[in-house]
Amino acid sequence: MTGLAGSDTALGGAAPRAGRNLPIAVAVGVGLLGVVAASLFVRKEAFILLAALACGAALWELAQALRRRGIQLPLLPLLVGLAGVLVSSYVAGPEAHLVAVMLTVGGAVVWRALDGSDGRALRDVSAAAFAAAYLPFMAGFVMLMLAAPDGDRRVALFILLAVASDTGGYVAGVLAGRHKLAPSVSPKKTWEGLGGSLVLASAVGAVGMVWAFDASALVGVALGLAAVLTSTLGDLAESLLKRDLELKDMGSLLPGHGGVLDRLDSLLLTAPVVYLVLLLALPVVTS
Incomplete structure (x- = not known):
């Protein structure tokens, strides 16, 4: 979901360098x-449901992947906790977000x-x-953004920043990529x-802040830079996890992209940063 072609695809042709089908990847991304x-x-509640389904699928993929190392995730309490974190964060704010995450961990332990x-x-x-911590906690920050009166625009900018980071890196890497960024973790990143x-x-970020919020373009530039750093770290972190588990993708639910978690990896680490920057730049006024 963070890019139209996927982070490991290559420009031009139905059989790109990483073995992905580019037309299918683009169609699925769009x-x-x-x-x-x-x-x-259309309705914020619909987005909450969509987020719950996506994160639930990602949790399931993570559980299947960890089985390769003999690790059994207590999936049911994690899924119930995920729903609780998302709803609590949206309805009751940051304090409820933290409490719901702690209850989720406690429930999984019990x-x-x-x-x-x-x-x-x-x-x-x-x-x-x-x-x-990886899924419900990070996803809760998206719900905190969504709960603001202009939450739909905040979340839209957050998603577009991740898309821009992935797409910009993909195009520049294919056209001009020569120097490896982290060859031992993700050989195709430059x-x-x-x-x-x-x-x-x-x-x-600059256009989004000016057009959607009538705010400073400089704040948007800073937001874009921060989003790229967290998106890249998120992608590299998941690549490191997949390398340890000897996996190419976390799943195969999304044709041309791999698994759902493969699309959420950069979004997850970016969510708290975008939430905090927007909260400082555009304080939420409650009546």
Whole structure:
């Protein structure tokens, strides 16, 4: 969902360098953006449901991936906690967000304890805490943005920044990429691609702040730069996890893109940064 072609595809042709089908990847990416836009601007509750489905699918993919190392995620309490975090964050704000995350971790620990205490219990509980911090906690910041009176525009800018980072890096990397950014983690990422991400995301941030909020373009540039850094870190972090698990993709639910988590990785780490910057630049006024 963060890019039209996917982070590992190459420009031109149906059989790109990374083995992805570019036309299908673009079609799926455009379709995803259309569904997100429709849910976001028609009714906020629809977007919450869409976010819950996407994050739930990502949790399921993570659970399947961790099984390769003998780790059993307590999936049911994590899924219930995910719904609780999203709804609580949207309805009741930051304090409820933190409480719901802590309850999710606690529920996962209790669930695993009731399942029996063996040599893998501590490892499973640690994985559950990681999963709760990685998905429900980070996704909750999107709900905090959405809860603002202009929340639809805040979330739209957040998503467009991630799309700009991915797309700018993809195009610049394909056209001019020569110097590897992190060859041991993600061989196809280049410094030139990072430059393309910075340029496009800064431009989108500047235009978005002026057009959607009548605010300073400089704030938008800073927001774009910050979003690129977190998007890149999020993508590299998931690449490192996949490399450790010996996986190319986290799943295959999205043709041309891999798994849902492969599309959410950069969004997850970017959400708290965009939320905080927008909160400082555009304080929410409550009546």
